[in-house]
Amino acid sequence: xxxxxxxxxxxxxxxxxxxxxxxxxxxxxxxxxxxxxxxxxxxxxxxxxxxxxxxxxxxxxxxxxxxxxxxxxxxxxxxxxxxxxxxxxxxxxxxxxxxxxxxxxxxxxxxxxxxxxxxxxxxxxxxxxxxxxxxxxxxxxxxxxxxxx
Numbered sequence: 242x243x244x245x246x247x248x249x250x251x252x253x254x255x256x257x258x259x260x261x262x263x264x265x266x267x268x269x270x271x272x273x274x275x276x277x278x279x280x281x282x283x284x285x286x287x288x289x290x291x292x293x294x295x296x297x298x299x300x301x302x303x304x305x306x307x308x309x310x311x312x313x314x315x316x317x318x319x320x321x322x323x324x325x326x327x328x329x330x331x332x333x334x335x336x337x338x339x340x341x342x343x344x345x346x347x348x349x350x351x352x353x354x355x356x357x358x359x360x361x362x363x364x365x366x367x368x369x370x371x372x373x374x375x376x377x378x379x380x381x382x383x384x385x386x387x388x389x390x
Contacts, residue, residue, distance in 0.1 A: 249308045252301075256281070256309060274302055278328050278342050283352075285309060290330030293340040324354045326390055334389050341386065349374045354390055 259271055259281055275281040278294070284306070291303040291310075326334050327342045335341060350356065351374060357364055364387050365373060367380050 249311075252305050252308050253312065255305060256285070271302060274298055277344075279344075279347050283347075284328060285313075287325050287328040288330055289328040289340065293328075293330060293335070293338075325352060326354055326386065327352070336385055336389060341389065343386075345376065346374075349376055357387065357390070 259268060259275075271281070275284060277298075278284050278289070279287075289306065289310070291298070291306050294303065327347060328340050329335070330340070332338070357370065359365055359369070367378070367383050370376070370383060371378060
């Protein structure tokens with residue numbers, strides 16, 4: 242038996258426990274940390290790099306996500322057709338060399354780059370964006386993300 246593979250599989254088994262429909266008290270701490278990045282189920286769809294997460298993100302969860310990324314890059318499906326800007330490891334989709342995740346935007350339904358585009362493929366104007374999502378955003382923040390994308 243390969244000990245490293247066994248440790249990885251045991252860590253990965255936590256994903257199923259964390260994503261099941263129960264509201265067990267023990268999930269409060271992991272959910273706290275994962276919710277900073279949109280929740281575990283959303284995070285697993287992102288092109289993240291755990292090295293770009295905040296320093297206080299626990300090692301156990303970093304390793305869990307790292308093992309999942311390793312497994313999904315080897316055996317998993319690619320997310321096709323929808324590009325997620327949040328938690329993206331691409332250094333070009335970052336601000337001050339930190340991964341992006343704006344909770345208020347995520348809560349308003351902005352999950353994909355396509356959510357920021359008009360039907361013709363161009364970015365929404367700032368006014369169109371504010372109207373569509375009902376967010377109060379200053380022009381610097383909006384142009385920061387469109388420039389990063």
